[in-house]
Amino acid sequence: MDISPMVLTLGLGFLLLAVFLLKKKPSSGINLPPGSFGWPLLGESLEFLASQRDNACYDFMEKRVKKYGDTFKTHFLGAPMAVFYSPAGNRFLFSNENKLVQTSWPSSLAKLFGNSILTKVGDEAKDLRKTLLTFLRPEALQNFVGRADTIIRDHLTRYWVGKEEVKTFPLAKRCLFTVACALFVSLGEGPEQDELYDHFMDLINGMLQIPVDLPGTLYRKSRIGSNHIRRILQSVIDKRREDLASGLASSDQDLLSYLLCNVDGRENPLSDSDINDNIMQLLMAGHDTNAVAVTLLLKYLALNPHCYRQVLQEQLNITRENGEKQLQWDDIQRMKYTWNAAQETLRLNPPAGGTWRKAIVEISYGGFTIPKGWKLFWTANSTHKNPKYFPDPDKFEP
Missing domain, CATH: 3.30.43.20 (Uridine Diphospho-n-acetylenolpyruvylglucosamine Reductase; domain 2)
Structure with missing residues (x-):
């Protein structure tokens, strides 16, 4: 069997490099x-x-x-x-x-x-964090609780109610991704969100792998996924800019509008690239680790029936007083034991x-x-x- 000189050269070079690194005492x-x-x-x-x-x-x-x-x-x-x-x-x-x-x-x-924000350091990180946290502060998020409640109720009705068995983790990921899309870019369910979600799965599956960017590797698939995500988000950014100019969108509609209408900590407008990268990172963080936490919380409640009963009773008390109305910020503040259970889940298994x-x-x-x-x-x-x-x-x- 013939072996090309290029393959032999590459193989020898790799071997010499490996031996050098093995013998080197850093x-x-x-x-x-x-x-x-x-x-x-x-x-x-x-x-x-x-x-x-x-x-x-x-x-x-x-x-x-x-x-x-x-x-x-x-x-x-x-x-x-x-x-x-x-x-x-x-x-x-x-x-x-x-x-x-x-x-x-x-x-x-x-x-x-x-x-x-994942890659920024020093003053740049402080400025960007300040910009993002202004939108994500509790006072601003209060107005979003009702929308999140509607999305989650609809998801539970379609995929959980009446089922003898469900696969919790993938369902939790999909639900929380829909919530994150609504909060950050007002992107509802449909083909565009489905495509975006599929590319995020490719991104997440390969982002903590050996960074070998070769065909067939998980890292290559992750990189391609990130490029597709940027392409989709850029089209959303372009459309939103047009809607803001024509009055079809408001400056406080979601994170995207907020970033397009405001400046960073140095009074400079954010570039499309900065907006794109940060929304991509927040969409990932807003659903992936949260889905892990939700899944593990359900696991621990199933393993500890006495804890489950206390969480259930707390939720029933709130529902009884709230009736069929949308969940409000004040309702969340009353979920003391539920929050303790969530924190204990994060202690035992931090995502x-x-x-x-x-x-x-x-x-x-x-x-x-x-x-x-x-x-x-x-x-x-x-x-x-x-x-x-x-x-x-x-x-x-x-």
Whole structure:
């Protein structure tokens, strides 16, 4: 069988690079945290990603904490990384934001989400966050509760009521995506929303994969999905701009109108690219992790009938007083026990187990040195599952 010279050359080059990286001792001469960089190029990415698919990220971390301690090194998605797995480590990172560290996501995510709030740092992040939070403040969201209530009631009637069995997670994702589309871009159900949803599924399935942009890879499919999302959102942006000019849309209709009619923290109008990227990121965040939380809440209530009965009674009391009227903001404020159950769900299984930072200077912590440019990862479970704060950390206790 003939093998082309190009294939041989590429294979040899890859082998030499792998050997070089394997033999290289990064940041030699300093006291790095203990741990393993895993395989050349891949690091421990495959094992970490597999643990996420199997809902075993906690086990991945605990295994290394037992072996190396609560500060250890690894290599994930192309970058050396120090993991802080303790409340003290989390506090250290949060208290040194923009001093020693900055928010920094894996390159695979950063390339997909462009100029969104996800990738901004420093003053740019503060300005953009202020702009977005002005729209997302509780006072503004109060006016949207009725619309969300109508969407969710309709969804439950069509897909849940009268069914002996339902697949909770995909239904929750679809419902919350419809709610997010209504809040952010006033896009109702129909072919355009269906297409947008399908592209978001491609984006989400590949965004935390090895960033190899080759045909057939999940990451390539994710990148193509993000391009299609931008195309659809740009057409929505163009149409909204026309509707605003002709008086067919209002400046407070949704997030899109708000961004088109306002300026950022530096009094500059947002570009279409900025608006597009941020709406894409918020549409993803507004339905994906929320669907995980809703699904797990239902699971814990099913496993704890006494908690389910208390949630049910609270909802029945509100319904009895409210009748058939739309849900109001005040009704939500009265859902004390329901909210406790939701918070306890997030404690036991946070949909996002942690996030990344990047060392912007060389850092000394716990007797170790973290080189400038390294990624750092903080974890929620190091606090949420800590017996010091929760005597029976695995028990569901709203």
